[in-house]
Amino acid sequence: MSTPRTACILGSTGSIGCSTVDLMLAQREAWQVRTLVGGRNAERLAEQAIALGARLAVIADTDAHDLLRERLTGTGIETACGARAVIEAAAEPADWTMAAITGAVGLAPTLAAIRRGQSVALANKEALVCAGDVMLRAVDEARATLLPVDSEHNAIFQSMADGNPVEKIVLTASGGPFRTASRETMARARVEDALKHPTWTMGAKITIDSATLFNKGLEVIEAARLFGMDESRIGVVVHPQSVVHGFVQYADGSVIAQMGAPDMRIPIAHCMAWPGRIATSSRRLDLAEIGRLEFESPDDLRFPALRLARESLRAGGAASAILSAANEVAVEAFLERRIGFLDIAEIVEAAMERLGAPPADTLEAVNHWDTEARRVAGEERDRRETRRAGVAVAS
Numbered sequence: 001m002s003t004p005r006t007a008c009i010l011g012s013t014g015s016i017g018c019s020t021v022d023l024m025l026a027q028r029e030a031w032q033v034r035t036l037v038g039g040r041n042a043e044r045l046a047e048q049a050i051a052l053g054a055r056l057a058v059i060a061d062t063d064a065h066d067l068l069r070e071r072l073t074g075t076g077i078e079t080a081c082g083a084r085a086v087i088e089a090a091a092e093p094a095d096w097t098m099a100a101i102t103g104a105v106g107l108a109p110t111l112a113a114i115r116r117g118q119s120v121a122l123a124n125k126e127a128l129v130c131a132g133d134v135m136l137r138a139v140d141e142a143r144a145t146l147l148p149v150d151s152e153h154n155a156i157f158q159s160m161a162d163g164n165p166v167e168k169i170v171l172t173a174s175g176g177p178f179r180t181a182s183r184e185t186m187a188r189a190r191v192e193d194a195l196k197h198p199t200w201t202m203g204a205k206i207t208i209d210s211a212t213l214f215n216k217g218l219e220v221i222e223a224a225r226l227f228g229m230d231e232s233r234i235g236v237v238v239h240p241q242s243v244v245h246g247f248v249q250y251a252d253g254s255v256i257a258q259m260g261a262p263d264m265r266i267p268i269a270h271c272m273a274w275p276g277r278i279a280t281s282s283r284r285l286d287l288a289e290i291g292r293l294e295f296e297s298p299d300d301l302r303f304p305a306l307r308l309a310r311e312s313l314r315a316g317g318a319a320s321a322i323l324s325a326a327n328e329v330a331v332e333a334f335l336e337r338r339i340g341f342l343d344i345a346e347i348v349e350a351a352m353e354r355l356g357a358p359p360a361d362t363l364e365a366v367n368h369w370d371t372e373a374r375r376v377a378g379e380e381r382d383r384r385e386t387r388r389a390g391v392a393v394a395s
């Protein structure tokens, strides 16, 4: 029997994290999970640490540490808490790390994992969007291997297997819950409506991003960074069934696509086994049962996110970091019912207009513009929230 590979899961308590834990439990003899990191969910983190026999469980929220310690008393599993402990945990030796913390807060731990120079399976797209140059430089310097978890990027990665020059890549988008909705319906959309993703089950932030199409915008930026391609060679097509995840077009006109059931355990398993493959119990595709695969162009008027993402790539510098940070602020405010659904893209556009595309080739600069974007987006959010409250009182 071969020696188990050691692993660390950042964001183990979330949607991607739980799928990764499932796969690791199904392959117990092949993996030794050393470190698990969660945000607030101490109960789930403790259960996972016990089930996997982890050595260390770290929780970002210091208020949740007592509960984590209590649940792990007598198990021999060490615990720690706070942002610094999360980064230190990510820097602990591990052959393979899953980076699945949501948002720019995942950047520092993901960079810490990259810097120790092993394999990092990247789900946390916001980190690559906000700090592309910094992250890719760190990958080169540490000779780390970055494996794309995001279903579309994993599909492209799998479809590029023959190493020939690529003419164009295409990412598919489900279109989200408002694919066929009118702008008026979208203006009135409630949190519950926006969280009804048609095909995937995911965390709240990415589910709202799918509804605005900012997820696809972030993914265009993610693809530009991962595959070193200009945005003009990265297409997006709406595909409501989420069966085809990405296409690669070659100079001879051939198009290679990857398909699979909409289940993240498939791309995660690909990253765990790469360059080999492992078995999963994920549902197999029955194309005759599905019957039809549809494709259509995205509507840029109802969904400005793709245009904004492309503008940010063309502008360069911190523009994509500003877009992503402002989007994080706006999505959080929408989930808290402080702003309307259409306000999300308007807040992002306003932050981009106000801050432009300043240089951002160091981590300090990225962090600075991330903070600035959150401040400016916060002002835009507050203005809109006040206006909404005024309208509500008047009516």
Ligand SMILES: NC(=O)C1=CN([C@@H]2O[C@H](COP(=O)(O)OP(=O)(O)OC[C@H]3O[C@@H](n4cnc5c(N)ncnc54)[C@H](OP(=O)(O)O)[C@@H]3O)[C@@H](O)[C@H]2O)C=CC1
Residues within 6 Å of the ligand: 010, 011, 012, 013, 014, 015, 016, 017, 037, 038, 039, 040, 041, 042, 060, 086, 100, 101, 102, 103, 105, 123, 124, 125, 126, 149, 150, 151, 200, 201, 202, 203, 204, 205, 206, 264
């Ligand atoms: N879900 C999916 O199918 C896909 C997700 N992705 C990307 O993967 C990432 C994760 O998504 P998803 O799993 O859906 O999100 P979830 O919200 O389900 O999970 C996020 C994880 O991050 C943890 N977390 C939050 N804040 C912190 C923090 N400050 N420090 C440490 N950990 C923290 C959460 O902990 P806790 O829950 O304990 O608070 C949780 O474990 C996102 O970037 C998303 O865009 C990409 C493709 C598909």
Ligand SMILES: CC(=O)[C@@H](O)[C@H](O)COP(=O)(O)O
Residues within 6 Å of the ligand: 150, 151, 152, 172, 173, 174, 175, 176, 200, 206, 209, 210, 211, 215, 216, 264
């Ligand atoms: C599973 C995955 O990779 C998500 O990023 C998914 O793509 C979201 O669905 P949308 O296509 O609706 O953005």
Ligand SMILES: [Mn+2]
Residues within 6 Å of the ligand: 150, 151, 152, 219
């Ligand atoms: Mn995706």
